[in-house]
Amino acid sequence: MIKIYHNPRCTKSREGLQILEKSGQDFEIVKYLEDIPSEKELRKILNCLDIRPEQLIRKNETVWKENYKGKLLSDDELIEIMLEHPKLIERPIVIKNNKAIIGRPPENIKSIL
Template sequence: MIKIYHNPRCSKSRNGVAILENSGKEFEIVKYLDSVPQKEELKELLTLLDMTPMQLIRTNEKIWKEEFKGKELSDEELIDAMLSHPKLIERPIVVNGNKAVVGRPPENIENIL
């Protein structure tokens, strides 16, 4: 089952949902701001994405600039920051089996359908 980690307030995320709807494939929407991933789930996403925690962080978010910018943080601390402040997680993330992409640009999603 395809899964999209979605923020309805984000236009790129809404575009990602539209791409999945147009694909005709079944998929699950995870509103990750309401249902924050568990630590192991976030680590698995990072593995599937082949990204470091820092690469998945939205560094332009106000919370990042106010609380974390300029600090030396370990990968574990970065993961904990994303779990404490899920707005920091880049979006949307689409998972299809053992593949995952960040839908920025949204067309990236088509590469794993």
């Protein structure tokens, strides 16, 4: 099953969702700002993406700039920050089996389908 971590207010996320809809494949939508992933789930996402937590953070968000920018933070601390402020999680994220992709640009999603 394909899963998309989606923010309906984000243009790139909406474009990614359209790509999935056009693919004709079944998928599940996770509105991660409402249904915040657990720590275990976030770690699994990072593992599927094969990236470090810092690479999943949206560093242009105000909450990041005002509270965390320039600080030396561990991977565990970064995960906690994303769980506390899910808006910092890059989007959209599409997972299929044990592989994941960040849909920036949204066309990247086609590579996982």
